[in-house]
Amino acid sequence: MILYRTARGAVAEHRGKWFAVPGSWDDLVNHADLAARLRSLAATSAALPHAPKASRLLAPIGSQEVWAAGVTYNRSRIARVSESRQAGGSDFYDRVYRADRPELFFKATPHRVVGPGGIMHLRRDSGWIVPEPELTLAINARGEVIGCTIGNDLSCRDIEGENPLYLPQAKTFTGCAALGPGLLVTRRPLPRHTAIGLDIRRRGRSVFTGATRLSEVKKPLAVLVDYLFRENSFPVGCLLMTGTGVVPPGRFCLRRGDEVRITIEPIGTLVNRMD
Secondary structure (H helix, E strand, C coil), X not given: CEEEEECCEEEEEECCEEEEECCCHXXXXXXXXXXXXXXXXXXXXXXXXXXXCHHHEECCCCCCEEEEEECCEHHHHHHHHHHCHHHCCHHHHHHHHHCCCCEEEEEECHHHEECCCCEECCCCCCCCEECCEEEEEEECXXXXXXXXXXXXXXXXXXXXXXXXXXHHHHHCCCCCEEEEEEEEECCCCCCCCCEEEEEEEECCEEEEEEEEEHHHECCCHHHHHHHHCCCXXXXXXXXXXXXXXXXXXXXXXXXXXXXXXXXXXXXEEEEEEEC
């Protein structure tokens, strides 16, 4: 079952039936048993006459913070080592990849997040910006994973590569994150063979495609959640981007007008334009 956020409130889709879901987004994601709540509504609610238009969907986030995990895939480890070699920080990422403790960093507040169809912002003081397609976990205030969505962790590789201490500037800025199109409500982890696909289009033509699978993640996702909630609290829950295994080659850089499409089934496809 997938839960969507719109300007008029939440709606859900289950087996082809669309129905309204009462309550604020923050209350919904912190419900004692959201999946059971949605199943009950699916059985008793009148069906909506049609699905909401894609242009009316909002990012599946209320007051939650967005956090992210880094160097969880070997491909991202290789990229991070390469970009930071001249700054003398390349060994940091090898150590993180091998360590028990994951790299976790703050990514965005809700006002820095755009939804499906939204416009992401390319920093004007960066010349090497790439999208990072990531499975993103939705976690309630009790530290329970209640579902997942698709995330785009826009990253400035030149700023981070210049000095690892510049990570907040490379990662956190206006329009730096995208989430959507909806929240797949499930407490079961997605199968390890689940694919994450990336397609970057420029003037209507694909200029890069790539894919990875969840089986390539080195650290179990439950471990990432456990470390995130150690000595930390999230009163209305949070979202956690789990890292990327798809990295465009060389010095590939996004340009204004590019369209980034990230697909994870059964969640769908998150589409955003760059500006």
